[in-house]
Amino acid sequence: MQAVDPVAGACVSLAQHHWGDGRAKSARNTGSQVARLYTTDDCTGTAYQIVPGGTYSTINFSSKSIYVY
Numbered sequence: 001m002q003a004v005d006p007v008a009g010a011c012v013s014l015a016q017h018h019w020g021d022g023r024a025k026s027a028r029n030t031g032s033q034v035a036r037l038y039t040t041d042d043c044t045g046t047a048y049q050i051v052p053g054g055t056y057s058t059i060n061f062s063s064k065s066i067y068v069y
Contacts, residue, residue, distance in 0.1 A: 002031060002068060009033075009069040011043035022062035028055045037063035 003010035014020045020041070029035045029050040036047035041064045048061040 006031075006033075006069045009067055011065055011067050013041050013065050015041050015064045020064040024063055025059055026055075026057050027059055029053065031069055033069040035069070036067045037061055038065045038067070039063060041065050043067045 014024060024037070027035075027037070027050050029052055032052050034052065035050040036043070037050065037059070038045055038047055039062055043065045047067075048059070048063065050056060
């Protein structure tokens with residue numbers, strides 16, 4: 001997933017796409033900036049960072065949104 005404007009980035013609601021409340025169990029960041037998962041629907045609060053080039057086979061973080069670049 002990438003933002004339309006990779007300089008500004010974008011908050012994407014996982015809940016609106018039926019991937020919220022812990023349904024995302026793994027992640028891979030193919031971008032060049034850190035992506036962040038959030039427990040809220042609006043990319044606020046505590047974040048779980050997905051580093052550039054990182055692959056996470058198990059995520060134990062109940063995410064509802066992700067901020068991507």
